[in-house]
Amino acid sequence: MATEYQPPVADYAFLYGEAFGLDVVARATGGELTAEDATDIIAGAGEFAASVLAPLQEAGDREGARLVDGDVRLPAGFAEAYRAFVEAGWVTAEAPVSAGGDGLPGSVRAGLGEIWNASNAAFALCWLLTAGQIHALDAAASDALRETYLSKLVSGEWTGTMNLTEPDAGTDLGAIRTMATPREDGSYAIRGQKIFITWGDHDVAENIVHLVLARTPGAPDGAKGLSLFVAPRVLVNPDGTLGARNAVTTVALEHKLGIHGSPTCVLSYEDATGYLVGELGGGLAGMFVMMNSARIGMGFQATGIADRALQQAQAYAADRIQGRVLGRDGVAPIAEHPDVRRLLLSMRSDVFAMRALGVYxxxxxxxxxxxxxxxxxxxxxxxxxxxxxxxxxxALTSDAIQVHGGMGFIEETGVAQHYRDARIMPIYEGTTAIQSNDLIGRKVIRNQGATAAELFAQVEQTVADLRAVAGAADAGAAAGDEGATAGATGAVAGRAADRLERAAASARRATADLIGFAESPRDAHAVSVPYLMLLGVLAGGWMHGLAVVAVAAHDDAAAEDAGRLTLADFYGAHHLPRVHALAETVASGETA
Amino acid sequence: MATEYQPPVADYAFLYGEAFGLDVVARATGGELTAEDATDIIAGAGEFAASVLAPLQEAGDREGARLVDGDVRLPAGFAEAYRAFVEAGWVTAEAPVSAGGDGLPGSVRAGLGEIWNASNAAFALCWLLTAGQIHALDAAASDALRETYLSKLVSGEWTGTMNLTEPDAGTDLGAIRTMATPREDGSYAIRGQKIFITWGDHDVAENIVHLVLARTPGAPDGAKGLSLFVAPRVLVNPDGTLGARNAVTTVALEHKLGIHGSPTCVLSYEDATGYLVGELGGGLAGMFVMMNSARIGMGFQATGIADRALQQAQAYAADRIQGRVLGRDGVAPIAEHPDVRRLLLSMRSDVFAMRALGVYxxxxxxxxxxxxxxxxxxxxxxxxxxxxxxxxxxALTSDAIQVHGGMGFIEETGVAQHYRDARIMPIYEGTTAIQSNDLIGRKVIRNQGATAAELFAQVEQTVADLRAVAGAADAGAAAGDEGATAGATGAVAGRAADRLERAAASARRATADLIGFAESPRDAHAVSVPYLMLLGVLAGGWMHGLAVVAVAAHDDAAAEDAGRLTLADFYGAHHLPRVHALAETVASGETA
Structure with missing residues (x-):
């Protein structure tokens, strides 16, 4: 039995209003919305997610999507939940104003993204892909396509998919063989097979808009020959009403380790009708808008699934009594056992870092x-x-199982689902290796580390800010006018400054080492994932550093703040030191 | 589709004959068996495992154990496989001579343990528990019990289980409430419920011997009041023939994340007949023999499951073509992609370290x-x-999924099963926290780090040996009589010496820090798992250091040796640096 979902409203209030030293929502909207308004939106979304989406999460896993006579049937309740989701305006909330949406700032959409995924990741994938397609069509579609398709996506009446992968074209999109042949009426006949199509077919909305990467006759080989097409599941009549089924069929549904409620389809295009989006040969660039949106969305999904697993572990650990707790009198729940507390703090400090970086x-x-x-x-x-x-x-979902002991391995406990669901995340929307290649190739080596240096300079600014906090606390303590809380803040700030400074130095060294491999690219690529992880761990430490500075500036919520200080201190002791180990790995290049 | 299982015969030949500087099998058996004989045994076991056990692994997962009218039915083929396993003598091979077994040395049983688990972990659990019970009964059982029960376990006719856990007594065995009330005939009436009983019921052998931890009337509270009992599934007549069913029933079978082929039972004892093993109140000590055996066995299971996942990832990566491979001409499989190669080397170097430490x-x-x-x-x-x-x-099984990309998330690919199966290992037979408490409490702090210092001294001896190898290679190169291989060996040995020396220094510092927490035990226990992992990573690096020294001493198998050098070098660059990060964590104690 999964525990009830608790939306992280307090964290978002802190992130919107305090963590970054100003109201980021007001800055983004020119004052139209404030952090307080945004927190209300998050609270509302959280309530919806907890009451409508979360209750379907386990049933969605057990029942899963099914292929019945060629059509995909989603688990009971999904269609009703989708209708409620649309009626509450949550699809339109994601869309930019230019596409007819609410144009919420990114920081708010980050929070919404986490909440949909935390409450029901399988369901949220539908939203995530539709949102990504909205951004892609908004950037490149003709007025006619905007009117016919984009408007229906923004209203939530139809949903969107992303069709890239083929059996022999996964990571290597240049190998795509699906053909789009022009017809006299300006449309294209699309023929080929696409695999791993998330929400590729379903019964929760009346139409599905496939965004398909395909090759046109005579186009150059490789990625340059790819163009982007819109191909609806059901054809649209000139008057906008729905017509006949398009020639795209679901030939199989994958039997997966997790996210069973999300249908993963093999789609066969048999001269299906499609419409060109943007320029011929501009397919990859057009799809990249959607992919970029989906990759950022994966950050929110990761935070969401991790937080849900954490919540379940916390609830179990707060409830379960087992053994005498070291250094505690009387009966105490296992959350007080030193190692269970370690696991929970490890998860909590990581979730905060991920959530904060997502908003940032x-x-x-x-x-x-x-x-x-x-x-x-x-x-x-x-x-x-x-x-x-x-x-x-x-890793976090694995820790959540560990907190449960033997019960964690029993499916009915519900925590194993998060572990199964989470495993796809480092794979889809580009594996971690693809991310790290993008990072080191396009974003580090190409500009000789200039952007990385910007990040390190900002981290070092936070180090200086932390030192100021520590110094002020020391000065206050010397003057005898300090309370215990400010003293603790100062001590944590001092430790955070030391640790973050050393971590930034290791990151600078690793970046120089990586750039030093420019002439031997295999050396760089053999340590690109460790380098990516290094920067992620550092960025997480930076987020905690910012939080400590913000706590020092706002001493009005002592208890809440003490929790933030503990998480920051824990992150510095347990997670941040990985930076040094990873830097040593990066320096080694490829092992001969 | 899982790939065919390839038993790691070459690795065991190396570990038995060369890695530790002498023939460890000959030493253990006074020359009765040699490394070569032992390698033959491993090869034979590997052949049996590959042909009989491995083919049932996936079907066992899909079909799983079922509870039918109160009796557990194992997946098709399991009963036949068990009979073949017994007839081939593999159960008797595990048993000590004192119990009527073959008395194979531990190093050989380590290899067998890995092989049974790699080929079919769900099946191997039956063997693992029976073996553990053989050791426990051999240490403590009366002659009568030996004759009636132990002999049947050693012959493989009956199987054994370990009954500790109850709903409110998991990690805290002192809370066990199952009662054993003496009867006039010297037997006991056992009443209570036991959960998570692995192979607690099945249809592959004619009887099951439960080893049950229970409390006797008037016994003291806590663990001191526990005694150990043998309770058979089917009662045994005085003449040794089987009689009526004992009053122990399977009330439920758990629906688990993995190891579906291994039945995990809830057993209800309703005044079931049991027989005392050893002394009253000596239950925990008696069970500890079995538990210790099972914990070591878990090391072999971990190596086995990890190696099987690795084999599958290697096979996929060697076969799959995708994208242009950086720095390689022509078509190359994805195994040549720098990051896939990193993942494979990461797994291979860890598996070797685990395998070597198991033998050691x-x-x-x-x-x-x-x-x-x-x-x-x-x-x-x-x-x-x-x-x-x-x-x-x-972590390794997760990496194996990653190598497969999207295919890794599809259940039919087979690699996800290892990920699901593996997750129970850090939980059962004592969670990682329980292991780390045992380590720091009984084995480090109690003797002020004396045993840890023995380990560090041995590691430092290997550092000296590695320096000698590096020095000899340098001297040879200076004299102009060195081939490329010896030069590479010298370079790897030099790097390994440096890295291992620094790692040992970090480990010494962490041990001193831990002992420094003796007066604040929560500080020690809050970092006990990081400390355990630190020592594990160090021990793994030590095993690789020994391998490099052995390779330098035996330059007769250059290609094979080059592979070992690569693994050692990779481990030093990618895994060993974690020691420093973990040492920093250990120093921090509990976060306030």
Whole structure:
């Protein structure tokens, strides 16, 4: 039995209003929305998710999606939940104003993304892909396509999919063989097989819009020959009503380790009708808008699944009595056992770091719209967020099982589902290796570490801020006018400054080592994942450093703040030291 | 589709004959068996496992054990496989001579243990528990019990189980409530419920011997009041023939994340007949013999499951073509991609370290029989082997999925089963936290780090040996009489010496830090798992160091040796640096 979902409203209130030293929501919206408004939105979404989506999570896993006479049937309750989701406006909330959506700032959409995924990751994938397609069509579609398809996606009436992978074209999209042959009426006949199509067929909405990467006759080999097409499940009449079924069929449904409620389809296109999106040969660039959106979305999914597993572990550990607890009198729950407490703090401190980085990156993209100089740093963070957060989430769900002991291995307990669901995250939307190649190739080596240096400089600014906090606490204590809380804040800030400074130094060294491999690319690529993880762990430590600075500036919520200090201190002792080990690995290059 | 199982015969030949600088099998058997004989045994077991056990692994997962009208039915083929296993003598092979077994040395039983688990972990659990019970009864049972029960276990006719856990007594065995009330005939009436009983009921042998921890009337509270009982599934007549069913019933079968072929039972004892083993109140000590055996066995299971997952990943990566491989001409399989190669080397170097430590520890127990001064070090390694190897195996099976990309998440691929199966290992037979408490409490703090210092001194001896290898290679190169291989050996040995020396220094510091927490036990226990993992990673590096020294001493198999050098070098660059990060964590104690 999964525990009830508790939306992390207090964390988002802190992240929106305090963590980054100002109200990021007000900055992003020119004051139209404030952190307080955004927190209300998060609370509302959390309530919806807890009451409508979360109750379907386990049943979705047990029942799973089924293929019945060629059509996919989703688990009981999914269609009703989707209707409620649309009616509550949560699809439109994701869409930009230019596409007819609410245009919520990225920081708020980050919170929503986490909440949908935490409450029901299998369900949330539908939303995630539709949202990604909305961004892709908004960037590249003609007015006619916008009117016919984009508007229906934004309203939530139809859902979207991403069709890239083929049996012999996974990571290597240049090998795609699906053909799109032009017809006289301006449409294309699409023929080929696509695999691993998430929500590729279902019965929760009246139509599905497939965004398909395909090759046109005579197009060059490789990725340059790919174009992007919209192909609906059901054809649309000129008057906008639905017509006949398009020639795309679901030939199989995958039997997966997890996310059973999310149908993963093999789709066969048999001269299905499609419409070109953007320019011929611009397919990869067009799809990249959707992929980038999906990769950032994976960061939110990782945080969501990890937090849900953490919540279940916390609830179990708070309830379960077993053995005498060291250093505690009387009966205490296992949450008080030193090692169970370690596991819970490990998970909590990581979840906070992932959540905070998600908000930071989403907000950075918003800021980059008016200040393009920020775009490289925003894009730098995409592979880090996707790679580090999803790898973390797998480890976190494993820890959540461990907290349960033997009960964690029993399916009915419910925590094993998170472990199974999480495992796909470091694979889909580009494996961790793909993320790390993007990171070191396009974003580190190409500009000689300039963007990485920006990050390190910001981390070092936070080190200076932490030292100021520690110094002020010392000065206050010397003057005898300090309470215990400020003393603790100062001590934590001092330790955080020392640890973060050393971590940044290791990261600078690793970056120089990596750039030193520019002439022997296999050396760089053989340690690209360790390098990505290093930057992720460092970024997480930075987020905790910012939190400590914010806590010192806002001493109005002592208890809540003490929790944040504990998490920051724990992260510095248990997670951040990995940076040094990873830096040593990066320096080694490829083992001969 | 799982790939065919390839028993690691070459590795065992190396471990038995070369890795530890002498023939460990000949030493253990006074020359009765040699490394060559032992390797033949391993090869024979491997052939049996590959042809009889491995083919049932996937079907066992899919079909699983079922409870039918109160009796457990195992998947198709399990009963036939068990009969073949017994007839081939593999149960008797495990038993000591004193119990009527073959008395194979520990190093050979380590290899067998790995092989049974690699080929079919669910099946192997039956063997593992029977073997553990054989050791427990051999140590404590009366002649009558030996004759009636032990002989049937050693012949393989009956199988054994371990009955400890109850709903409110998991980690805390002192809370056990099952009662054993003496009867006039000298037997006991056992009443209570036991959960998580592995192979607690099945249809592959004619009887099952339950070893039950229970409390007697008037016994003291806590663990001191526990005694050990043998309770058969079917009662045994005075003439040794089977009689009526005993009053123990299977009330439920758990629905688990993995090892579906292994029945996990809830057993209800309703005044079932049992017989005291050893002294009243000596239950925990008696069970500890079985538990110790099972914990070491978990090290072999971890190696086995990890190696099987690795084999599958290697086979997939050697076969799958995808994308252009950096720095390689023409078409190359994904195994050549730098990051796939990293994942495979990471797994291979860890599996070798786990396998080598398993042989080392098993052999150390043999040596301790004639030299009790070695016993503390042997026992020191039990929690490390169990904790580190099983945690590693979980991570390794995750890596094996990652190598497969999207296919890894599809159940039919078969690799996800290893990921599911592996997850129980850090939990059963004592969680990692239980192992780490045993390690720091009984084996480090109690003797002020004396045993740990023995280990570090041995590691440092290997550092000196590695320096000698590096020096000899340098001298040879200077004299101009060295081939490329010896030069590479020298370079790897030099790096290994440096890395291992620093790792040992970090481990010494961490041990001193831990002992420094003696007065604040929560600080020690809050970092006990990181400390255990530190020692495991160090021990793994030591095993690789020994391998490099052995390779330098035997330059007759250059290609095979080059592989060992690569693994050692990789381990030093990718795994060993974790020691420093973990040492920093250990120093931090409990986060306030």
């Amino acid at each position: 990156v989403a907000d950075l993209f918003d800021r980059a719209e008016s200040d393009p100089a920020l775009l490289p740093l925003a894009e730098f963070f995409v592979p880090i967020l996707k790679g580090w957060a999803t790898e973390n989430a797998v | 520890v098993a052999d150390l127990f043999d040596r301790a029989e004639s030299d009790p001064a070695l016993l503390p070090l042997a026992e020191f390694f039990v929690p490390i082997l169990k904790g580190w190897a099983t945690e590693n195996a979980v």
